Amino acid sequence: MKEVPLSTCEKTSIVSAIRAGQRYDNREFLEVRDISLNFGKDYGSCTVTLGQTRVLAQVTGEVVEPRPSRPNEGKISISVHLSPMAAPHFESGRSNDLVDELQQILERNIKESRCLDLESLCVLAEESVWQLRVDVTVLNHAGNLGDACNLASVAALRHFHRPDVTVEEDGRVTIHTLEEREPIPTFMKKVPVCLTYAFFVVDDKCYMLMDPSEKEERVSNYFYELVKLWIKVKFGFMRFGWLLRQTLVPPTCLPS
């Protein structure tokens, strides 16, 4: 099914509501919707509810051979699935722009930021390492999928405990079950926090909205995503989506 088109009426009504200082769900401009995190019975499973947006992340691990270029490091692979349950215009199995964008966000946040200590995932150098696989499924799309996916995958990674491993002298690796030995939690040095802002340009004024809902996302002019890595004072920028011919954001707009 194709996406339901946005009528002119809806566009103008959102923009005029913002000009009057109001959002549809009566939030402040810089107010985020209610967030709730639900962890599952198994280690590594987390469902995040951001308002009506719902995302499920599941982390699983298995022991594999390492990459030859990095024999001491474990691996992480992240994949995002948009199920048709989330929105009528999503089709499972077909890659579309949104999936690519979300995957890019998550890979940059988790892999490139080196927040997980991959060397701790090593079991036996050059022979076996842990490969963590994060599967993120979007259950309901009501705006701001980037934040929700990021939150879900980070929470799932922090919730995940990997089974304890002993290495024999002759090189055999025994993976203990969860009952035999206590599983080991994953250690994250830095926690990536993702914040999404939508900008509306109305009458030479620029309004910044935090945590846009689905309609606000579709109507907004520009879209910013700010990723802040907690603990370490370092933040990165990414602009994507409906992009920008001119850089519009004055420095005062950004939170310090």
Next chain:
Amino acid sequence: MRGRVNLKCRYHKAQSPLQQQQRRQPNTDRARRLHPASITCVSNFSGRDWDDNARYSVRSEGWRGRVPLSVPDARLAPECLAPCHDHSVRGLWRMMLLVALLSPALSGGLKILQVVLPGDEVLQFSPNGNNERIILGPGLRWHENNICATRSGLLKKASKNFYYVDSHQKRYIPHEKEFVIGIILRKKGDNYLIDIGGNEPGTISCLAFENSSKKSRKEMKPGDLIFGQLLVANRDMEPELVCIDVFNKTVSMESLPDDGIMFTVPLHVARMIVNPENIYLMSIAKKINYTVIVGFNGRVWLKTEKQRDMVAIMNCIMMLEFMSLEEAEKNVFRLLDSFLVPVQH
């Protein structure tokens, strides 16, 4: 301060002129009163299309004229949410599925307002040559001497013998003679392609507006809203809309102006607020004057003078999705006040 609700879904027959000649004119006096019991003829249905049964939805056909401030004597069961207050006997009911004959002892077996799941047996019967009849609406099906539910929801009764299952549904399935709000996608030859929320876009001819001829046509751009009636809507053809009634007059069916607010609600909420027994819209009108147009595809268009009021009323109507009417009526003023408090920016 008394407000007014200008409810714009009106009843009209969308028929070709040929059909109009063959039928007599609807009786407008009877049209104001509700006589569900007079509907005994449930023709136009051949018993073999069982699958069609599940697709029909209970609809209410709207008012002729303004919503009166005193609700007329309904003669419907109080738990009814979507009465079909349409009165001429043939052809204007869409829900008909089966007339089954019941023995009197079993007619008391159907419990109203019970939660049913698909496959639940609601009643067992075998046809006897008795007087009692039972009429099955959407969500119920008769198969091998059993009446089963095909949807999950509440079992409800709309009239003396008419039962149906009211379910929470967001996906719209187009039916004939329903009023819908559509969004224009593009112009295709002499027609406009319109998205009405179903699986296929519908069409509306450029001539299907009042005062439009081949020389002077109504021009509309993609993204405009239109409120029309479905002339043709079955599963084998793409839906077709018209904006005029059988007398070639536009009566509040037109393209909607751009400065309102449009939002989508689940179908049962749209049916609920159009129900003339329901005074929810009127209780909102006590505080704010507004105009509302409700489409049966779940789309609602609102307009007030102030921007802030529109968002407030929109939230009041969307609140009905998970609240029962009584709860909603208690909370509606509190919600309106919370929205109308100005926020400092």
